[in-house]
Amino acid sequence: MVRKKSESTDTQLRRELMQQMLLIRRFEERAAEAYALGKIGGFCHLYIGQEAVGVGAISVLRDDDYVIGSYRDHGQALARGMTPRTIMAELFGRSDGSSHGKGGSMHLFDRNLNFLGGHGIVGGHIPLATGVGFAIKYRGGDQVCLCFFGEAAVNGGAFHEALNMAALWKLPVIYMIENNRYGMRAATQRAVQRARSEHIPTLVEVRTYRFMGHSMSDAVSGTYRSKEELEEHMKRDPIALLRTDMEKRGEWSDADMTKLDEELKATVEDAYNFADASPEPTLDTLHEDVYAESAPVGEPAIATAATAR
Secondary structure, three states: OOOOHHHHHHHHHHHHHHHHHHHHHHHHHHHHHHHHOOOOOOOOOOOOOOHHHHHHHHOOOOOOOEEEOOOOOHHHHHHHOOOHHHHHHHHOOOOOOOOOOOOOOOOOOEHHHOEOOOOOOOOOOHHHHHHHHHHHHHHOOOOOEEEEEEHHHHHOHHHHHHHHHHHHHOOOEEEEEEEOOOOOHHHHHHHHHHHHHHOOOEEEEEEOOOOOOOOHHHOOOOOOOOHHHHHHHHOOOHHHHHHHHHHHOOOOOHHHHHHHHHHHHHHHHHHHHHHHHOOOOOHHHOOOOOOOOOOOOOOOOOOOOOOOO
16 A cells, blocks of 8 residues: 555654664663663663653654753653763763763763753752743744653742743743653644744643652662552553554564564663773863853853763
């Protein structure tokens, strides 16, 4: 059957979303193993189960739009285009990482992709997203800023103040609450269009569910949820749901899944080996990337921390 152009485009989009979600899943699984082996220090918050949120929302952005998130940022960084090698090296604390090994799991950053972190303080980045929105409007641009955060961040005063300013000043920011279940991409697309054309902010709550614990300190489920609860929510695994939908459409097969899975596992293993072989930051770099470089009058100072690779 010859597909119409729109059908072909939709099919390709679903394939791309499957590829990105499965990459995140396999990357996070390998990161969990690396953490257990002591390769990753500090904190490590995985995105397993929430892949559809980051992948779906970021898929409707332009390359010159901005993305900013909290400490559960691996999946969003991959969806935005950061390489598995660069991210894994950062998790390992190595010099080839996105922040030269100085940021770690919670502080991924890539200036070239307009991926502005990765922030460890709960809700602390929400005012920064509002600031990005203000800068866009001040410069007369039509970009938007997509800001991810968890539901616990709404308890902070910074959340309310930042959203109040965005509403008063009509800033092009989409504030996305990842209320750790499942969300539709179309809602984000409408919010992005509204932000781009009308400079109106939007608050989007996405019901999602993480299959791992809050962090690797309670890697499975912790004491706050039962095994039965976890198993019930895993029936709505976003990757399994997309796979079933594509199979019903005749767009996907077991062979397709096996081939893609093997390719992505190889990609993630390459990232692991690259990170493991990357050198540790040397002592003479201790004071680098601490202060912003000076800039000519009228030009913004460029922070050298987390220089994109």
